[in-house]
Amino acid sequence: MFLPLHDGVPLKNMKTPLATRCLIGLCVVVYILTFYGPWGEDEIVGGLAFIPSVLFGTEVLPDGYPFVPVELTLVTNIFLHASLFHLIGNMLFLWVFGDNVEDAMGHLRFITFFLLCGIAASLAHAFITPEPHRPLIGASGGVSGVVAAYLILYPRVKIWGLFLKGIPLHLPAYWTIGFWFALQFIAAFIGGDDSVGWFAHLGGFLVGAALTPLMRRRYDPVLARIEAQELQTPR
Template sequence: MFIPLHDRNALKHIRRQYVTLGLIAANVITYALTSIMPETVFELGVYGLGFISAVAFQFAELDPSLVLVPEQATYVTYAFLHASWLHLGSNMLFLWVFGDNVEDAMGHFRFLVFYLLCAAAGALVHGLVMPTSEAPLIGASGAVSGVVAAYLMLHPKVRVWVLVFMRFPLPLPAFIPLLLWIGQQFFMLLFDTGSNVSWGAHVGGIVAGGFLVVIMKRRNVPLFDRSLVTPRAVEHRLVPVDPTPPKPEKKPSPVHWGR
């Protein structure tokens, strides 16, 4: 539907979005490593680190030779694997545009916890929607969906440049494209049952992100852009005021030409 390009939303509480950058780097490095591995090794990683609903809900058991991490850890590890550069690029672009301001609103550590919880919520809802599925779930979409929901609740009025229908760059208030995108995820969950896209993971991340941002944001950060917060880089200085009233200026006498 649309691709986010840029938002004009300066950081107010942190100097740099270290966690957002770190998450992007972790995903890119993981994809780079898996892309140069033999296909059999990549499949081992997908089954060992991906989230498998049938295994999580005890409908199936994973071959012990494929187990790489404890079963509970796959609620998070799946979010760092991607099937293609396009899959990776779309998720990281959303995280790049929207993640920095959500991190700014929460702080570094809480944002990291928020991101991982949204990933876990995405896996959980995916499992509830498809409890007997033996296909591994991979991708950061669930976590990124939580970031999008949080951004919408924090900054719905901020202008975001988006590429509409892959052709038209438009600056729109964030609530227009983001509400449409979120609505699409719920619609596709109900009606696109045969797709290889996990709409359930998206919806799980959205619901978790909308709930968690309320309790994990900084106390002085408002929801829905209700007030402006002065950036940390701006200093308030008291300017001394001279109590003596200024002397009235003498008006020049008029000049008469002739009599």
């Protein structure tokens, strides 16, 4: 287990990470409506979650479901969360890593990047899951893409985080994110909680890594400064 807490990298291209905050706010609002709104949890999940078997046409939901075209559930499911812990975990990752990735990409490109990673994660899950009838929800796929982008852009930045059972450590991003990725890989291929879409995490991460060079600004001053420092650091 790993939870990021703080990285301390300043924003250089913008004053406020508006896109990151809007994504977090939207996820929180949807969570509140899911569990405390006038609709039932099952109704919201049935109407907006992504169900692979429905996309592939092997299963049909009752009339009125989903609430949107089935292809659009590849997006709507990103903003649903199953529990408060699920929500807090994803939003904490997005809060710590999202602002700097947004700074390196710009508001609109960051939102596009996040959604593409989330969609790719859902599709990765759909083609691999042995239980295509189970709904998939959560921002984990998009967040995984953001984590991959952060690793590429700021590999040596030190991050404060809680490891395993709450051990606080201050380590470079390539160690902290590497540890996180190893946990996802092990859980996906060796065995983890069946209720978690581990392959969605891996799919979002890999697509995020592929998209980052294409969507980052041509010149990022923070990255340039870090790269210059690395060149001056004795090996």
